[in-house]
Amino acid sequence: MLKQVIAQVKNLFPAPEVHAHCDGPCGVYDPASARVTAEAVVSMTKKIQDLEAPSDDDKAAMIAYHNTLSRYIAIKEEQAQKTKEDLLILWTDYFKPVHLEKYPDLHDTFWQAAKLCSACKVEVSTQHANELMDAVQKIHDIFWATKGRDVSFVKAS
Amino acid sequence: MLKQVIAQVKNLFPAPEVHAHCDGPCGVYDPASARVTAEAVVSMTKKIQDLEAPSDDDKAAMIAYHNTLSRYIAIKEEQAQKTKEDLLILWTDYFKPVHLEKYPDLHDTFWQAAKLCSACKVEVSTQHANELMDAVQKIHDIFWATKGRDVSFVKAS
Amino acid sequence: MLKQVIAQVKNLFPAPEVHAHCDGPCGVYDPASARVTAEAVVSMTKKIQDLEAPSDDDKAAMIAYHNTLSRYIAIKEEQAQKTKEDLLILWTDYFKPVHLEKYPDLHDTFWQAAKLCSACKVEVSTQHANELMDAVQKIHDIFWATKGRDVSFVKAS
Amino acid sequence: MLKQVIAQVKNLFPAPEVHAHCDGPCGVYDPASARVTAEAVVSMTKKIQDLEAPSDDDKAAMIAYHNTLSRYIAIKEEQAQKTKEDLLILWTDYFKPVHLEKYPDLHDTFWQAAKLCSACKVEVSTQHANELMDAVQKIHDIFWATKGRDVSFVKAS
Amino acid sequence: MLKQVIAQVKNLFPAPEVHAHCDGPCGVYDPASARVTAEAVVSMTKKIQDLEAPSDDDKAAMIAYHNTLSRYIAIKEEQAQKTKEDLLILWTDYFKPVHLEKYPDLHDTFWQAAKLCSACKVEVSTQHANELMDAVQKIHDIFWATKGRDVSFVKAS
Amino acid sequence: MLKQVIAQVKNLFPAPEVHAHCDGPCGVYDPASARVTAEAVVSMTKKIQDLEAPSDDDKAAMIAYHNTLSRYIAIKEEQAQKTKEDLLILWTDYFKPVHLEKYPDLHDTFWQAAKLCSACKVEVSTQHANELMDAVQKIHDIFWATKGRDVSFVKAS
Numbered sequence: 001m002l003k004q005v006i007a008q009v010k011n012l013f014p015a016p017e018v019h020a021h022c023d024g025p026c027g028v029y030d031p032a033s034a035r036v037t038a039e040a041v042v043s044m045t046k047k048i049q050d051l052e053a054p055s056d057d058d059k060a061a062m063i064a065y066h067n068t069l070s071r072y073i074a075i076k077e078e079q080a081q082k083t084k085e086d087l088l089i090l091w092t093d094y095f096k097p098v099h100l101e102k103y104p105d106l107h108d109t110f111w112q113a114a115k116l117c118s119a120c121k122v123e124v125s126t127q128h129a130n131e132l133m134d135a136v137q138k139i140h141d142i143f144w145a146t147k148g149r150d151v152s153f154v155k156a157s
Numbered sequence: 158m159l160k161q162v163i164a165q166v167k168n169l170f171p172a173p174e175v176h177a178h179c180d181g182p183c184g185v186y187d188p189a190s191a192r193v194t195a196e197a198v199v200s201m202t203k204k205i206q207d208l209e210a211p212s213d214d215d216k217a218a219m220i221a222y223h224n225t226l227s228r229y230i231a232i233k234e235e236q237a238q239k240t241k242e243d244l245l246i247l248w249t250d251y252f253k254p255v256h257l258e259k260y261p262d263l264h265d266t267f268w269q270a271a272k273l274c275s276a277c278k279v280e281v282s283t284q285h286a287n288e289l290m291d292a293v294q295k296i297h298d299i300f301w302a303t304k305g306r307d308v309s310f311v312k313a314s
Numbered sequence: 315m316l317k318q319v320i321a322q323v324k325n326l327f328p329a330p331e332v333h334a335h336c337d338g339p340c341g342v343y344d345p346a347s348a349r350v351t352a353e354a355v356v357s358m359t360k361k362i363q364d365l366e367a368p369s370d371d372d373k374a375a376m377i378a379y380h381n382t383l384s385r386y387i388a389i390k391e392e393q394a395q396k397t398k399e400d401l402l403i404l405w406t407d408y409f410k411p412v413h414l415e416k417y418p419d420l421h422d423t424f425w426q427a428a429k430l431c432s433a434c435k436v437e438v439s440t441q442h443a444n445e446l447m448d449a450v451q452k453i454h455d456i457f458w459a460t461k462g463r464d465v466s467f468v469k470a471s
Numbered sequence: 472m473l474k475q476v477i478a479q480v481k482n483l484f485p486a487p488e489v490h491a492h493c494d495g496p497c498g499v500y501d502p503a504s505a506r507v508t509a510e511a512v513v514s515m516t517k518k519i520q521d522l523e524a525p526s527d528d529d530k531a532a533m534i535a536y537h538n539t540l541s542r543y544i545a546i547k548e549e550q551a552q553k554t555k556e557d558l559l560i561l562w563t564d565y566f567k568p569v570h571l572e573k574y575p576d577l578h579d580t581f582w583q584a585a586k587l588c589s590a591c592k593v594e595v596s597t598q599h600a601n602e603l604m605d606a607v608q609k610i611h612d613i614f615w616a617t618k619g620r621d622v623s624f625v626k627a628s
Numbered sequence: 629m630l631k632q633v634i635a636q637v638k639n640l641f642p643a644p645e646v647h648a649h650c651d652g653p654c655g656v657y658d659p660a661s662a663r664v665t666a667e668a669v670v671s672m673t674k675k676i677q678d679l680e681a682p683s684d685d686d687k688a689a690m691i692a693y694h695n696t697l698s699r700y701i702a703i704k705e706e707q708a709q710k711t712k713e714d715l716l717i718l719w720t721d722y723f724k725p726v727h728l729e730k731y732p733d734l735h736d737t738f739w740q741a742a743k744l745c746s747a748c749k750v751e752v753s754t755q756h757a758n759e760l761m762d763a764v765q766k767i768h769d770i771f772w773a774t775k776g777r778d779v780s781f782v783k784a785s
Numbered sequence: 786m787l788k789q790v791i792a793q794v795k796n797l798f799p800a801p802e803v804h805a806h807c808d809g810p811c812g813v814y815d816p817a818s819a820r821v822t823a824e825a826v827v828s829m830t831k832k833i834q835d836l837e838a839p840s841d842d843d844k845a846a847m848i849a850y851h852n853t854l855s856r857y858i859a860i861k862e863e864q865a866q867k868t869k870e871d872l873l874i875l876w877t878d879y880f881k882p883v884h885l886e887k888y889p890d891l892h893d894t895f896w897q898a899a900k901l902c903s904a905c906k907v908e909v910s911t912q913h914a915n916e917l918m919d920a921v922q923k924i925h926d927i928f929w930a931t932k933g934r935d936v937s938f939v940k941a942s
Contacts, residue, residue, distance in 0.1 A: 028825045030941035032817040040813045048377060053370075056681075063676060067752050070701045073384045088245055092271035107264035114249035124381050151939055156815035185354045187470035189346040197342045205848060210841075213524075220519060224595050227544045230855045281852050308468055313344035362691060367684075387698045402559055406585035421578035428563035438695050499668045501784035503660040511656045527838075534833060538909050541858045622782060627658035716873055720899035735892035742877035 029094045031140040034086035037079045038136045039156055041120050044076035045129040077121050083132065084117035087139060099146055109138060186251045188297040191243035194236045195293045196313055198277050201233035202286040234278050240289065241274035244296060256303055266295060343408045345454040348400035351393045352450045353470055355434050358390035359443040391435050397446065398431035401453060413460055423452060500565045502611040505557035508550045509607045510627055512591050515547035516600040548592050554603065555588035558610060570617055580609060657722045659768040662714035665707045666764045667784055669748050672704035673757040705749050711760065712745035715767060727774055737766060814879045816925040819871035822864045823921045824941055826905050829861035830914040862906050868917065869902035872924060884931055894923060 051069055054061035091110040100106050113135035119128045137153050144151045208226055211218035248267040257263050270292035276285045294310050301308045365383055368375035405424040414420050427449035433442045451467050458465045522540055525532035562581040571577050584606035590599045608624050615622045679697055682689035719738040728734050741763035747756045765781050772779045836854055839846035876895040885891050898920035904913045922938050929936045 028821065028828050028941050030817075030821045030824075032815075032941075033821050036813065036815045036818050039815075043813050048381070049374075051377075053373075053376070059681075060677075062681070063679075063752050066697055067676070067701050068750075069380055070384055070698055071705065071749065073381050074388065074702065074705070077385065077388070084249065088249075088271075092241065092245075092268065093275055107268065111249065111264065114245075118250055121385065122382075124377050154936060156813050156817075185350065185357050185470050187346075187350045187353075189344075189470070190350050193342065193344045193347050196344075200342050205852070206845075208848075210844075210847070216524075217520075219524070220522075220595050223540055224519070224544050225593075226851055227541055227855055228548065228592065230852050231545065231548070231859065234856065234859070278856065279853075281848050311465060313342050313346075362695070363688075365691075367687075367690070383694055384698055387695050388702065391699065391702070398563065402563075402585075406555065406559075406582070407589055421582065425563070425578065428559075432564055435699065436696075438691050499664065499671050499784050501660075501664045501667075503658075503784075504664050507656065507658045507661050510658075514656050530838075531834075533838070534836075534909050537854055538833070538858050539907075541855055542862065542906065545859065545862070625779060627656050627660075712877065716877075716899075720869065720873075720896070721903055735896065739877070739892065742873075746878055 027093070029090060029143070031086075031090065031136065031143050034083050034090075034136050035140065035153070036156060037083040037086065038133050040079040041076055041083060041117075042126075042129040042133055043157065044072050044079065045120065045124055045126055048072045048076065048124050049126070076124075080117045080120045080132075083136070084114050087113050087117070087136070090139065090143065094143070095146075099142075102146075103142055106142070109135070109142070113139060184250070186247060186300070188243075188247065188293065188300050191240050191247075191293050192297065192310070193313060194240040194243065195290050197236035198233055198240060198274075199283075199286040199290055200314065201229050201236065202277065202281055202283055205229045205233065205281050206283070233281075237274045237277045237289075240293070241271050244270050244274070244293070247296065247300065251300070252303075259303075260299055263299070266292070266299070270296060341407070343404060343457070345400075345404065345450065345457050348397050348404075348450050349454065349467070350470060351397040351400065352447050354393035355390055355397060355431075356440075356443040356447055357471065358386050358393065359434065359438055359440055362386045362390065362438050363440065390438075394431045394434045394446075397450070398428050401427050401431070401450070404453065404457065408457070409460075416460075417456055420456070423449070423456070427453060498564070500561060500614070502557075502561065502607065502614050505554050505561075505607050506611065506624070507627060508554040508557065509604050511550040512547055512554060512588075513597075513600040513604055514628065515543050515550065516591065516595055516597055519543045519547065519595050520597065547595075551588045551591045551603075554607070555585050558584050558588070558607070561610065561614065565614070566617075573617075574613055577613070580606070580613070584610060655721070657718060657771070659714075659718065659764065659771050662711050662718075662764050663768065663781070664784060665711040665714065666761050668707040669704055669711060669745075670754075670757040670761055671785065672700050672707065673748065673752055673754055676700045676704065676752050677754070704752075708745045708748045708760075711764070712742050715741050715745070715764070718767065718771065722771070723774075730774075731770055734770070737763070737770070741767060812878070814875060814928070816871075816875065816921065816928050819868050819875075819921050820925065820938070821941060822868040822871065823918050825864040826861055826868060826902075827911075827914040827918055828942065829857050829864065830905065830909055830911055833857045833861065833909050834911065861909075865902045865905045865917075868921070869899050872898050872902070872921070875924065875928065879928070880931075887931075888927055891927070894920070894927070898924060 048069065051065065051072070054065050056062065087110060091106075095106060103109070113132065116128055116132040116135055119125065120132055140151075140153050205226065208222065208229070211222050213219065244267060248263075252263060260266070270289065273285055273289040273292055276282065277289055297308075297310050362383065365379065365386070368379050370376065401424060405420075409420060417423070427446065430442055430446040430449055433439065434446055454465075454467050519540065522536065522543070525536050527533065558581060562577075566577060574580070584603065587599055587603040587606055590596065591603055611622075611624050676697065679693065679700070682693050684690065715738060719734075723734060731737070741760065744756055744760040744763055747753065748760055768779075768781050833854065836850065836857070839850050841847065872895060876891075880891060888894070898917065901913055901917040901920055904910065905917055925936075925938050
C-alpha cells in the first residue's frame with residue numbers, strides 16, 4: 001500500500017528534482033476556513049428566519065426588508081458555496097489513498113457534507129445548517145488526526 | 158398553494174435522506190462543459206511542450222517566449238480547474254444514492270478524475286491529460302446511461 | 315530557433331490585419347458551453363414562472379418562497395451572463411475577417427444574441443429565452459460549417 | 472400601478488425589436504473604466520519590455536526577475552481582459568439600432584477593439600497597445616457624441 | 629544589468645520602511661473607476677426606491693417586479709463592493725507615508741468611505757449614496773493634488 | 786412589526802455616526818481565514834526560493850520548472866491578495882469608532898499589514914512574509930481582545 005501511495009505522490013509531485021520521502025503534505029491545509037464559512041451559513045439561516053416582513057403599505061420598510069432578505073439569501077448562498085469548495089479541496093488534494101484505507105467512509109463523509117452545503121442553499125433550514133456544522137467538525141477531527149495533532153474546534157461565535 | 162410550495166421544496170431537496178426514484182433530474186446537467194475544458198487542458202499541454210525557447214541574447218524573442226509560456230500555463234491551470242468544478246457539480250448535485258447503488262465505484266471515479274485535474278495543473282504531462290480525457294468520457298457514459306439516453310462523445314478538435 | 319518563434323507568434327496573431335486563410339484554428343472552441351448555459355436560462359425562466367407564492371401569513375413558506383425565487387433569478391442571471399461571455403469569445407477570438415466575408419450578417423447575429431442574453435436577465439420571458447436558444451443554435455450551425463464538420467445540436471434536456 | 476410596472480419593464484427592455492428613440496439611457500455607462508485599464512495595458516507592455524534579465528548564476532535575482540515578469544504578464548492579461556469586457560458591455564447594452572444607423576461601422580469598431588485586446592494579451596507589442604488606446608478613444612468620442620456631451624479624454628498618466 | 633534589476637526592485641518596493649519622496653508613482657491609478665461605480669450605487673438606490681409593487685393577484689407582474697428588484701439590489705451590492713475595492717487599492721498601494729504627513733486624516737477619510745460603501749449595501753439610502761459620492765470626490769481631489777494635476781470630477785450622468 | 790424592521794435596520798447600520806457600545810457584533814468575523822492564507826504566502830515564498838533551475842539543454846525539465854515556478858508565483862499572489870481582502874473586511878466592517886479609541890494605532894496597523902500583503906506579491910521575501918505573519922497575529926490578538934475572548938493563534942503548519 002505504501003508503495004502505491006509513494007507512486008501516487010511521485011506521480012503528482014511537481015518539482016522534478018526533489019524526491020519526497022515524507023508522508024507530510026507540502027501544502028497549507030486547514031479546515032478552519034470551511035468552519036468559518038459554515039458558521040456564517042448557520043448565522044445567515046437564523047437571521048433569515050428572524051426577519052419580520054413589514055406591512056405592504058409601508059413602501060420604504062418593504063424595500064428595506066427585501067434589500068435585507070435578498071442580501072441574506074445571497075450571503076448564505078455564497079458562504080455555503082465557499083464551504084463546499086474548501087471541503088472539496090481537502091477531499092481532492094489533501095486526502096490520499098492511505099487515508100482512505102484508515103477512514104473507509106471518507107468519500108461518503110465528503111459527499112454528505114457537500115450535499116449539505118447544497119441543501120443549505122436550497123432551503124432555509126436550521127436543521128441542515130447545524131448538520132453541516134457537525135459534518136465540518138467531523139472532517140476537522142479526521143484531518144487533524146491524520147496529521148497526528150490535537151487541534152481544538154474553536155468557533156468564532 | 159401551500160401544497161405546491163411543499164412539492165416544490167421537496168423537488169429540489171438534495172439532502173441524503175431523500176431517495177430519488179425518478180431518472181428525471183430537474184436541473185440542466187451536461188458533461189459537455191467538462192469535456193470542452195478537458196480538451197483545452199490536452200491542447201495547452203501539447204502547446205507548452207511544443208514551444209521552443211529562443212536564444213538568451215534575443216531579448217524581444219525571450220520576452221515573447223515567456224509571455225506565451227506564462228499564458229499557456231495559466232490557461233492550462235484555469236481549464237483544469239474548471240473541469241474539476243464541473244465534474245464535482247455532477248458528483249455533489251446530480252448523482253444521488255440510487256445511482257451509487259448502481260455504480261458502486263462512483264465516488265472513486267470522481268476522486269480519480271478530480272486528482273487528474275490537479276495532476277494536470279502540477280505537471281505538463283500528456284499522459285495525465287489524456288487520462289483526464291478518458292475519465293471525462295467515462296463520466297459522460299455513466300451520466301447519460303443514468304438518464305437512459307444514448308449521447309455521443311463528440312470532441313471539438 | 316528565431317524563425318520558430320516568429321512562426322509561433324504569427325500563428326497566434328489575432329489582430330485584424332492578418333488574414334487567416336486556414337480553417338484550422340489553434341484553440342479549442344465549441345458552442346456546446348453556450349448551449350448548456352442557454353438551456354439553463356430557458357429552464358430557470360420556466361421554473362420562476364411556475365413558482366406559486368404562498369399566503370402572506372405562512373411565514374416559513376414565505377421565506378422558503380423568497381429563498382427559492384431569489385436563487386432562481388440569480389441563477390438565470392449568471393447563466394445568461396455566461397452564455398453572453400461564451401458567445402462573445404467566439405465572436406472576438408474565433409471568427410476572423412474571412413468568415414465575415416462568407417457570413418456578412420455575422421456581427422448582427424452576435425449582437426442580437428448578446429442583446430437576447432441581456433433581455434433574459436432583465437425579463438422573465440419564455441419568448442426571449444426561446445429566441446436565445448434559437449440564436450445559439452444558429453451560431454452553432456455557422457461555427458461548425460466554418461470548420462467543415464457536421465455536428466448535431468444535442469440538448470441536455 | 473400595473474401601468475407603472477409595464478412602463479418600467481418597457482424602459483429596460485433591450486431586445487432588438489424595440490427602437491430606442493431617446494438619447495437618455497437608464498444606466499450609468501462611461502468609457503472611463505475601459506480607458507483606465509487600457510492605459511494599464513500600455514504601461515505593463517512597456518514595463519515588460521524594459522525588464523532586464525539578470526545573469527543565470529545569480530539565483531535570487533533570477534527568481535525576483537521571474538516573479539516580476541510573471542506578475543507583469545498576468546496584470547497585462549487581466550487589464551486587457553477587463554478592457555474587452557467593459558467595451559463589450561457598451562456594445563451589447565448601451566448601443567442600440569438607432570446608433571448603428573448613425574455609425575454604420577459601429578460593429579466593426581468594436582470587433583477591431585476587442586481583437587486588439589486579445590492581441591495585447593497574446594503579444595508584448597507597444598504598437599498594438601497604442602492602437603488599443605486609440606480604439607478606446609474613438610469609442611469614447613462616439614459614446615459621448617451619442618449623448619450630446621463634450622467630455623475630454625483625460626489620461627491618468 | 630544586476631544594478632538595473634536592483635533599481636527595478638527598489639522602484640517597486642512598497643513596504644513601509646521605504647520613504648517615497650517622488651510624486652511619480654509607477655502604476656496607473658485613477659479614481660475614475662471608483663467614481664463610475666459610485667454613480668451606479670446612487671442610480672440603483674434611486675431606481676429601487678422608484679419601483680412600484682404590483683398587486684398581489686397579478687402573478688406575471690409580481691414575478692417581473694421581484695426579478696427587477698432582486699437584480700437592482702444585486703447590482704447595487706456589486707457596484708458598492710467594486711467602489712470599496714477600488715478605493716482601498718488607492719489607500720493600500722498608491723498612498724505612501726509622505727502623503728499621510730500632508731493629509732493627516734487620510735486613514736479616516738478612507739475608513740469612512742469604505743464604511744459608506746458597506747452602508748450602501750446594507751441600506752437603500754439616498755443620503756448615504758450621496759455621501760459616498762462626496763467621499764469619492766474628496767479622494768479624487770486629494771489624489772490629483774498629490775500628483776500636482778488639476779483634473780475635473782466629471783460625472784457620467 | 787415596523788418597529789422590528791427599524792430595530793433590525795439600526796442593528797445592521799455600519800455608518801460612522803452610529804456608536805457601537807456593545808462588544809457583540811452581529812456577523813461572523815474570524816481572523817483565522819487571513820491566518821491560513823498568510824501561512825500559504827510564507828510557504829510559497831520558501832518553495833519559490835528552494836526551486837532549482839535545471840540546465841538549459843534539458844527541455845522537459847525546463848518546462849516543468851517554469852510550470853512549477855509560474856504556479857507558485859500565482860498562488861503566492863492569490864493568497865497574499867486573499868489575506869489583504871480578509872484583513873480589510875475586518876478593518877472596514879468589524880472595527881468601529883469605539884475600538885479605534887482603545888487602539889489608536891488601529892488604522893496604521895491595518896495599513897502596514899495591507900502594504901505587507903502587497904510587498905509579498907511584489908517580492909519573493911522571507912522577511913516580509915514573516916512580518917506579514919506577525920501582523921496577522923497582532924490583528925488576531927486585538928480582534929479577540931475586543932471580544933473579551935482568549936483564543937490561541939494555532940498555525941496549520
